[in-house]
Amino acid sequence: MKLKTLIRAGKFVGIALTGLVVVSCKKDNPKPEPEPEPIVNERTETQSIKDDVYKYYKLYSLWETSIPDYTSDPSKFTDQYGSADDVLAALKRLTPAHAAYPGGVFDRFSYIEGVGGYSTGTRGANPLKMDNQNGFGLFLQLGTTDEKVARPIIYFVEGGSPAQIAGFRRSDMISKIGDDANFSVPVTCSGEGDNRRCQVSDETALDNMMSRLNSALDGGSMKLEVLRQDGSVFTKSINYGDEYVVNPIYKDTIFENAGNNIGYLALSSFEKIEANNDNQQNIDAVFKKFESGAKDNQKIRSLIVDLRYNGGGYVDAAVYIADKIAGTIPGKQLMLTYETNTYLKSTAAGSLRNDFLDTYFKGTSSLQLSKVYFLVSENTASASEMLINVLKPYLQVQVIGSSSRTYGKPVGFFRQEILYKRTLKAKYWPVSFMLRNAKGESEYWDGLVPDKANVPDDVFNDVGDKRESMLATALNDAAPGITTRASINRVSTKRYRMLDNGVINIRPDRGMIKKR
DSSP: OBOOOSOOTTOOOSSOOSSOOOOOOOOSSOOOOOOOOOOTTOOOHHHHHHHHHHHHHHHHOTTGGGSOOOTTOTHHHHTTSSSHHHHHHHHHHTSOBOTTSGGGBSOOOOEEEEOTTOOOOSOSSOOOOOSEEEEOOEEEEEEESSSSEEEEEEEEEOTTSHHHHHTOOTTOEEEEETTBOOOOEEEEEESSGGGOEEEESOHHHHHHHHHHHHHHHTSSEEEEEEEOTTSOEEEEEEEOEEEEEOOSEEEEEEEOOTTOOEEEEEESOBOOOOTTOHHHHHHHHHHHHHHHOSTTOOOOSEEEEEOTTOOEEEHHHHHHHHHHHHTTSSTTOEEEEEEOOHHHHSGGGGGGGGGGSOEEOOOOSOOOOSEEEEEEOTTOOTHHHHHHHHHTTTSOEEEEESSSSOOOOOEEEOBEEEEETTEEEEEEEOEEEEEEETTOOOOOTTOOOOSBOOOOOOTTSOTTOTTSHHHHHHHHHHSTTSSOHHHHTHHHHTTOEEEEEEESOOOOOOEEEOOO
């Protein structure tokens, strides 16, 4: 949950603010005041920020009991380390062991988001910036259609981005940027059938192309030419979006089938849903369409939710959508519970404690789905995994994955602001809660295991195209015959292949956020 600092004027919650405020009283007949005594051992800005990183971790962390208690004098812990990032890394190393994670511990998620030139932390991805994003909104891989050369291919276009507004779409292959038409590299392929693999055969050519591609993606604008899968060419100039509003719904439709209309909803993230904002209105409109059905006025009976590029977002938004999907089936039953440390459960946490109460279904749609399908990948994380997990006790759920597991993040956090002399210096996100479904199930640290794994993510078809392998797999289960079995095997039969390790940029983990 996004919070302002919890130490407000007149309210002390167990940690002192960095800095010192001195208030003096003026007498009626003042006498000359002596010079104030010098402050002994006043902490510098760097030291104070390090201290607060320790303090808030000790106060809020899900693994608080693993952290030694230096709250009376954090310097005894923090002065061992040269930066706030180093302090946080040391704290994370103290959490329980989990050998499959980098560093071998559970907490690979807590991070610091810097402001004012301060460190951005060590998350391994861009600092979290919910609601508004920057960039062109393009995400690319390398793929080949002829097994001779590979090109950058767009596998995802974010809703609301400059690229989406300009008309670029998944399956477009970059052929030219400005006057530069050299965006292909030679490949060699070997193996048979689904085991056939392609690799770049000229690493120098790849490095050169990547340098020019990254330079263009970092620029302020570019004229982009793409080859479409039907053989046509599409060209458009786009400007870098310094701050565009994300529309997380990047595709929705109904596939008509007698007696079993099938809804399809592709969600890129879980953005804020509050006060009837645009995001809430868009979600409501989609589910109203699902409830009323298509031309035959028959509501959908099955739903396919595409989360393969969804790295998470706000818990409240995922809860809102879970309630819409569940419809009338669970009634007012339990949806999820929070696991937190002792402090966040106590009355000492004040109103913050109320943010972690049990959540129940409300029945905000009239849907009565026979089955829900989730399309996932190894980048499906956090609130996306939560959505799947909370529906499993009540609905028939089938998970279709492009890999053997999802990302694995059953925990979340809220933002804590770190101040120095009342000036914001950093935004801090220590992991503070775990979510469990109505059966108490969670702790999918290694990810959720799909019911059908290693189904190719066929980026050579646009999102929502019935010929796309993952969507075709769900459709053939929901309504056999609505598409052809050949669609599922399209990647191998058509020789369209993604290159191993050919991901140019990946959707970042957007966290699982609690907000006020």
